[in-house]
Amino acid sequence: MLFPQQIRSQFPILGREVASRPMVYFDNAATSQRPQCVLDMQDDLCRRHNANIHRAVHTLSYEATDFYEKGRIAAQRFVNAASPQEIVLTAGTTSAINMVAQSMVRGGFLKEGDGILLTEAEHHSNIVPWQMACQMCGAHLEVVPVRAGAASANDGAVDMEAYREALRRGVRMVAITHVSNILGAVNPVREMVAEAHAQGIPVLVDGAQGIGHRRVDVQQLDCDFYAFSGHKIYAPTGIGVLYGKREWLEKLPPVMGGGDMVAKVTFEKTTYADIPLKFEAGTANYVAAACLAPALEFASSLAGDRQAALHEKELMAAMDAALGSVSGIFVAAAAATDRIPLYTFTIDGVHPLDAATLLDKMGFEVRSGHMCAEPIVSRIGGGSMLRASLMPYNTVEEVEAFGAALQRVVKMLRQ
Numbered sequence: 001m002l003f004p005q006q007i008r009s010q011f012p013i014l015g016r017e018v019a020s021r022p023m024v025y026f027d028n029a030a031t032s033q034r035p036q037c038v039l040d041m042q043d044d045l046c047r048r049h050n051a052n053i054h055r056a057v058h059t060l061s062y063e064a065t066d067f068y069e070k071g072r073i074a075a076q077r078f079v080n081a082a083s084p085q086e087i088v089l090t091a092g093t094t095s096a097i098n099m100v101a102q103s104m105v106r107g108g109f110l111k112e113g114d115g116i117l118l119t120e121a122e123h124h125s126n127i128v129p130w131q132m133a134c135q136m137c138g139a140h141l142e143v144v145p146v147r148a149g150a151a152s153a154n155d156g157a158v159d160m161e162a163y164r165e166a167l168r169r170g171v172r173m174v175a176i177t178h179v180s181n182i183l184g185a186v187n188p189v190r191e192m193v194a195e196a197h198a199q200g201i202p203v204l205v206d207g208a209q210g211i212g213h214r215r216v217d218v219q220q221l222d223c224d225f226y227a228f229s230g231h232k233i234y235a236p237t238g239i240g241v242l243y244g245k246r247e248w249l250e251k252l253p254p255v256m257g258g259g260d261m262v263a264k265v266t267f268e269k270t271t272y273a274d275i276p277l278k279f280e281a282g283t284a285n286y287v288a289a290a291c292l293a294p295a296l297e298f299a300s301s302l303a304g305d306r307q308a309a310l311h312e313k314e315l316m317a318a319m320d321a322a323l324g325s326v327s328g329i330f331v332a333a334a335a336a337t338d339r340i341p342l343y344t345f346t347i348d349g350v351h352p353l354d355a356a357t358l359l360d361k362m363g364f365e366v367r368s369g370h371m372c373a374e375p376i377v378s379r380i381g382g383g384s385m386l387r388a389s390l391m392p393y394n395t396v397e398e399v400e401a402f403g404a405a406l407q408r409v410v411k412m413l414r415q
C-alpha cells in the first residue's frame, strides 16, 4: 500500500471539512474512522442479510450467523487465540472488563481481603468495574505508580519494583492496560504477566489502545484475558472482544442470563451453553461483529507493512517537532522508549478546553479534559489536558499544520 494517500482514499470521512477547512482528525484514540470495506460490509448486511443469529433455520438467519461467526474467527486469528471458543464477543472493552470483574466475584475467585492490582494510568473502564467488584466481595485495589509528570523521569513506565512488591501483598487479580490512553507508552505486558503468573495470579490486559498499534499475540503474552473494542481498530462501535483462556472461560460463571446462552431451561434449573456462547446473552450486535472481519483484515495488511512502520515513525518525529516548537508545553511520557502516536499535553497559560474549541474552528479534531482517566490526569495535568492521537491515515503535513495551529492558539489564548 502506498502511504498515506492510498490509505486515506479508503476513508470517505477524511475528505470532509470542519469549519470550512479540511478536517484533520486527531481523536483516533477515542474512536478510529472506518474504511470503505467496513462501510460496505455494514451496508450489505443491513440491506441483504438482516436476521437474528443462531436461532432460525431460514436462509437469512444462516447467512447472518455465518457473518457473525466469521467476525469471531477474524478476531481469533488477529490475536492468535488457540480457538474461536476463546473469543467472547461483547459490546466493547468496557463490557468485557465488567464481565470478567463480576464473574470473578460470582465464581468465588475474588473474596474479602484479596487485592486487585491496577496501574495508576488506567482508563475508568479498568478502574470502576474493579471498584464495583471490591464493593461486592470486600476485596481492595492495589494501585501501582507510573513514572509520569514534570517531577519524575516522565517515561510513562510502570514502577516495576512497586509492581513486584504489590504482587506479594495478597493480590489475586492483575488488571493492567497494554497502552495507557493518556501516556501512549507501551507497557511490558509479557514481563508483567510472567511476574504475576510466578505468584499464581491471573492477568487481564486492557487492549483498547494497544490493539490498533501493536501486534497482539495472546499466546505469546500468555495473559489470561485480553479485551479490546472494534471501534478503536476500524470497525463500528458496539462490538468488542474478550479473549479468555479456555480454562478461565470454562470455570467462570456467566453474569448475564437470557436467550442464546443456554443449553436447557426449565423453571427448576437452567444449564448453560458451551463457551463462548454462555457469555453472549441476548441478541448480539451481529452487524458490527461481522465488520470485525474486514476491519481486522485491513489492520493486518498494515501491520506487516514496512512502509506503514516507516510512516508511523515519520508521524511521530513530526509530532515531536511540532510539540517541541510550542513554548510552555508539557507532554506526558515524553521520554517513553516505546510509544504509540498518542500525545497528551498541557500548555502553560492555556486552558485545554479553550484550546480544543479554537482548534476545532481551525479544522483540528482533538480531545480535551480528563479523557476517562481522571486519576492520572489529575496528578500530571491538573485535571484537564489536550490529546492528539494518530492513525496511519494521518499525514506529516497534518502534523506540521497542527504545530503551526498550536502556536496560533498560544498567541491568542495565553494569559
Ligand SMILES: Cc1ncc(COP(=O)(O)O)c(C=O)c1O
Residues within 6 Å of the ligand: 029, 030, 092, 093, 094, 095, 123, 125, 126, 177, 179, 180, 181, 206, 208, 209, 229
Ligand atoms: C485504555 C482504554 N481502556 C478502555 C476504554 C474503553 O473502551 P470502550 O469505551 O470502547 O469500551 C478506552 C476507550 O477510550 C481506553 O482508551
